[in-house]
Amino acid sequence: MxxxxxxxxxxxxxxxxxxxxxxxxxxxxxxxxxxxxxxxxxxxxxxxxxxxxxxxxxxxxxxxxxAAVASRATEARTREIELRIQERSRELIPMEDAKAVVGEMAALVRAELAGLAARYTRDMEARRALEEVIDGALGRIAGAADKAGAALVAGSSDLEAERET
Known part of the structure; x- marks a missing residue:
């Protein structure tokens, strides 16, 4: 004064x-x-x-x-509460749980397809050709899974766009 x-x-x-x-x-x-x-x-x-x-x-x-600092703190608390509510209502799951489920499914698909050529034919030439097709499909699936995993880690919500590129 x-x-x-x-x-x-x-x-x-x-x-x-x-x-x-x-x-x-x-x-x-x-x-x-x-x-x-x-x-x-x-x-x-x-x-x-x-x-x-x-x-x-x-x-x-x-x-x-x-007032601006108080407003940002209130917004952060509100966002945290919203996330907890989504998690409790199973609309939101932890990243580790999502990765574990995807990993288990990938292992199951690989295990099922690994013996497919042997079950399909005894002809070694046809078996090798089928194994090459299966290995190619598994490689493409692994590449797509890597891209999707990177998109999830980066926080991208548009996985369809990731697949198209």
């Missing part, structure tokens, strides 16, 4: 309002709030007006920053 100064240039309420681009009432509100002091009745020092306005705006900026 500024201290009254008897020396220095003094200005009226109207001049202070014009200087600050505000109304007379607004300037009087700053005086009432303690941001400015009167030099004499209806007059204020120029330095006191400027310092008072600066102090007021610094206070407003500080209040706005505190």
């Amino acid at each position: 500024s201290e009254p100064r008897t020396r220095g240039q003094t200005i009226t309420v109207s001049q202070a309002a014009a200087l600050l681009g505000r109304s007379d009432r607004w300037v009087q509100g700053l005086v009432k709030s303690g941001y400015m002091d009167r030099a004499q009745r209806g007059e204020y020092t120029l330095v006191g007006v400027i310092r008072g306005a600066l102090a007021y705006y610094e206070d407003q900026l500080s209040k706005n920053n505190k």
